[in-house]
Amino acid sequence: MRFLSILISTTHAIIVLASGCGEPIAISSYLSANASAPVLEAFVSFSIELAFFPDFAGNLSAPNIFSNNLLNNLGNLTGTKPYIRVGGNTQDYALYNASLSVATNGIYNLSRSADYPTTLFIGPSFFESYATWPNTLFSHGFNLGNNQSIGQETLLATVPLACKALENGKLYNWELGNEPDLYSTSSQGPVRLSTWNESLYVSEWLNGTRTIKGLLAEACPNMTAPQNYGYLAPSFAGTNNHLNAVVTWHDNLDADKDIRLISSHNYIGGATQPGVTLQGTLMNHSSTVASIAPQLNESRLLANYSIPFILGETNSLYNEGAPGLSNAFGAALWGVDFNLWCASQGIRRVHMHTGTDYRYASWQPINTNKTTIGTKPPYYGNIAVAAMMGNITAANVSISNIPQSSIYDASYASYVNDKLARIAVINMREYNYTTNGSAPSARPSSSYSFSLPAGYASQITVQRLIANGSDAISGITFDGYSYNFELNDGKPVLLKNVTRGETLGIWGGVVTVDVPDSSAAILNIK
Secondary structure, three states, X not given: OOOEEEEEOOOOEEEEEEOOOOOOEEOOOEOOOOOOXXXXXXXXXXXXXXXXXXXXXXXXXXXXXXXXXXXXXXXXXXXXXXXXXXXXXXXXXXXXXXXXXXOEEEEOOOOOOOOOOOEXXXXXXXXXXHHOOOOOOEEEEEOOOOOOHHHHHHHHHHHHHHHHHOOOOOEEEEEEOOOHHHOOOOOOOOOOOOOOOHHHXXXXXXXXXXXXXXXXXXXXXXXXXXXXXXXXXXEEOOOOOOOXXXXXXXXXXXXXXXXXXXXXXXXXXXXXXXXXXXXXXXXXXXXHHHHHHHXXXXXXXXXXXXXXXXXXXXXEEEOOOOOOOOOOHHHHHHHHHHHHHHHHOOOOOEXXXXXXXOOXXXXXXXXXXXXXXXXXXHHHHHHHHHHHHOOOOOOOEEEEEEOOOOOOEEEEEEEEOOEEEEEEEEEOOOOXXXXXXXXXXXXXXEEEEEEOOOOOOXXXXXXXXXXXXXXXXXXXXXXXXXXXXXXXXOOOEEOOOOOOOEXXXXXXXXXXXXXEOOEEEEEEOO
16 A cells, blocks of 8 residues: 655655555564663763863853753653763863863874864863753763872862852763773873773772762762762773773772762764665664674673663764764664664663764864854654653653564664553664755655554654655754744744644554655654
């Protein structure tokens, strides 16, 4: 059976030619006994490059309201605002200058990186930025990379400043060192000898964290209590670098029992890797599965420590993303599939990395000579994931993968207190609205049928994540809402020319949803 239907996007009508339905996929009413553990509070979280944190948060005299609005939007869906990890590569470049009159002073060395300063000083006002976002938890990353005297002096000076800024319930966790598995091999310049190994890292990390605890005992003694003290670790760049995370645990990394979350980093590929494409690399479920498989293996090997495993830093393509890929709507669809796959496989929280002028950023916090302030396509993917989760603070939420036969399809079920609540469908077939300047062709669509258990309502409501095509960088909506900066400073604005409020009937226990190529839909089941 084939039929035509009309969907209205932000600015254009999209003609959708629907394909025939396959056999319905049976969905269980209750979560299976071998399903992954429920996600942690603030599953949708962020990692912000330390050098650019003041851009994102502002300061007490000029807080960044736009950023805060975007965080509030996510918090309104999941029950708590995203947790913010302040760290990244510049965490291990940051040195303290008590006389610095501004928050940061960075120097770019283009032979090392054009995207962030590799010489960085932070001043006292840097820590003001932790006071600008109400009801937000932060982790602060200390410098382990610089093991010279100036690095030790920075640790001694900044621990008291950081703890004062994060007292009274603002602390998420501490972090010491970013991607130490690359210290002896980094393309930005090694900071350890080739003899760097797991036992040396463990020794340095334990010495450093014990120094931090001693400084906290003097400056903020209440923050040494077990409920107020802990770390993200080991924060390795991946699973196949110079150091092995499992070996560090065997070498007693958690000797002091203060690691609260096992944190690893992951990127699907590199921004300049040959052969990286939107369809083949990002809008491709098999690519996500293959990328996360080593993380899942590592998490299984560490499962006996009974510490939740998270991605403390991740995004699409390392080296801050690629234009036309990481900043396109297709990357938002990738983000939905990636985050839900992680949740379905037992990764308990995901921090999407971001920075000023980064191509894969969910939003640009300020105007620069490179990038205009604004909400970027990946943010809409963040919103869709948050909507799929619902209020995590009010119930246990678990995500289960619904296998599809094509690598360009992905679907998931959300269970709230073990009962089916939502289904997400992502059609990742690439549809580009503009092709060599020519007019767009008719937009294909696929139909997805699910056999539901008895006892559910006769109608299901649909929320759609859609744009004019996978190559779009604007005109994106979720459930008819735009979060654009220019409309209402990032707060949701309901657009008048977007279809929403769609309902689907259940016929013979089966619901069928039509999803245009390069779009996603969430089915809300009551």
